[in-house]
Amino acid sequence: MNILMIASGYEIGGVTYAMRNLCNELIARGHIVNMLNLPGISELPEGFDKRITLINLIGFAKYWNLSMAAVKKTVGIKKLWLLLLGIIKKATNKGPLWRRIVFNGLYIDKHYDISVAFRQSPVSYWLAKYKCDSDLSVGFWHTDADFENVSKLEDCLHYPDKICCVSDAITQQMINKYPQLRDKFSAVYNLFDASSIRALSDDTVSEYDSNMFNIVTVGRLSPSKKITRIPQICYVLKKKGLRFKWYIIGDGEERADIEKAITEYNVSDCMILLGAKSNPYPYIKNADLFVLTSVWESYGMVVTEALILGIPVVAGNYPALHEILYDGVN
Template sequence: MYKKNILVVFTGPMDLGGIERSLLGLLDAFDYNKYNIDLFLYSHHGPLLNLINKNINILPEVKELSYLRESFLLKLQNGCYYSAILRLRDAIVSKFKQVNNDDTWCEIMERKVQPIDKHYDLAIGFFRPFDLIDKKVNASIKIGFIHTDYSNAKEDLNLLRRDYSKMDYIAGVSEQCVETFLNLFPQFKNKVTVIENILSKDFIEKQSNLFDVSGEMQSDSIKLLSVGRFCEAKNFDNVPEIASLIKAKGIDFNWYIIGYGSDEALIKSKIAQYDMEDTVIILGKKENPYPYIKACDIYVQPSRYEGKCVAVREAQILDKPVVITNYTTAQSQLNDGFDGAIVPMDNAGCANALADFILDKDKQNRFISNMKTTDYSNQNEVEKIYKIIGD
């Protein structure tokens, strides 16, 4: 039986992010009796690397791509000398004008990556930039994914337009993610489709039972939890003030945050500023966040913007009451009042609504009942890819 060939390209390491976990879900969803799947990873490291489906053919690593996003020192330590030289060059140039990392990464890719000597029926760029698929891959059809709300992200729109124009199809992870994208780039209307994040309920449930976290999460108070990178989009820097406003209402709770990233110092400074050291607890980087999600009472996503947050879906799979802020794509994230609550974005409004929700056990239990009868895995989304490829 002839099998069609699909290439998936991911421009980073298999780190602890929602996009990486969504990639794992997609790779698990493919029918390996009908398709040969190759995976080109820029970086063959990261805590999720060993979770990649064993049916996948992982193509050889190109050394100079493996530490693109890392520091100058890490590049040198891992033998990425060309990449290190360009990092040093960009550091000097940035003193005089703005430097775009996408252009530098493309420069490294063009010089160090040989064209892939194989024809693919379909090539999927799961994360930007898409230069490798455009310049080094021979494929009948090329798809590029949208994972965020670009109307709020601080991205160069000219570079985005250039990148997505190279693709035959553009796949957004939610209806509203596509809507906000088309508000910026209406010329791509005929290319855009929705392919939602695919998650494995069985995998998430098994992972959630691997160990006990009661030693890290106090059992005698209400436990709120947020998971994500410590960056502007996730808005964790406002959690300490929101928590202080809830605490002022006399509610006994702890707000735990799992993650890592560039905003960690900012978040810690805000925790100190609002005297929330005993209330807002940074648990740090966790390879397996699911036992913590299982142990929490309420999952909170206080983001400034999202495409479609994977962690929210994972919390719903584990039947946890979910509260999210009213970011642009929030309506496509959950059914407000049925399986989650959307609260105001401003800190005072968020605190008031979240405090009311914490005290409303009936609403929480109603959400839990509704989640138990809802499928959040989106396994059938892979059929949309089969349709594009012509099956």
């Protein structure tokens, strides 16, 4: 089959890893995979199969995600032109009009069996349905149906022919919330390359203290991950006289708040922010315990990755967790 993948970004995290694993598996099975290069990167991130062909945007389409920061970096006539384009975007971006304007000249000169919007977004879903010559358009869904920002995505749910939710729990949530679209939704789990995870985990970790009980959490520093809970937990554990260090792998908008809480609870000696890591697996493998503090996850890929590496897991009780972790069993 000829498959076109569409993604608006390749940030470090579970969705990008899941897309990489799916693309690589499709190619391993003999399919042809092309990638519509929305972010305008020069090459795919490390780990993506080199046989994936990037399709670059041309003309107006390159400015679909135009920001004022990009406008400020230009000079002369181009700056004036981009400023005008930015004003048009601001005036039309709340609905599909901006997409129709900026992608008007986009023509993908190839027929595909399937076009796949791998990140849920109005742009990706719309492109998969209306700008690709494909027999079937598919959108993946990687978020909780009750997530606070889901309302911004509701208008684009009718674009794909099928929507693949990454767990049974999310599939049922979506059916309950949008019963009129129930025939669109089905569960399609993310793939894991266990052998690759184990191989990548062999790198050394210099930050851990062999004299301490080492705990690790991997995730974005964002509200849903509830990493803001950890400083207080560390304070309680420290008062009990436990010897431990808790390492956080990830970055995000709550970093400043977490750093402030670490100072307020006086736990800088036992809670360490290591930032985002392109390869978090050595940190998971060499930990004594993996902890996921999220209040919700569409699935929780990192929990399965910790189990693959044989590390005990403690996680919050969100619905999809029961498809991975069985209390007292694994």
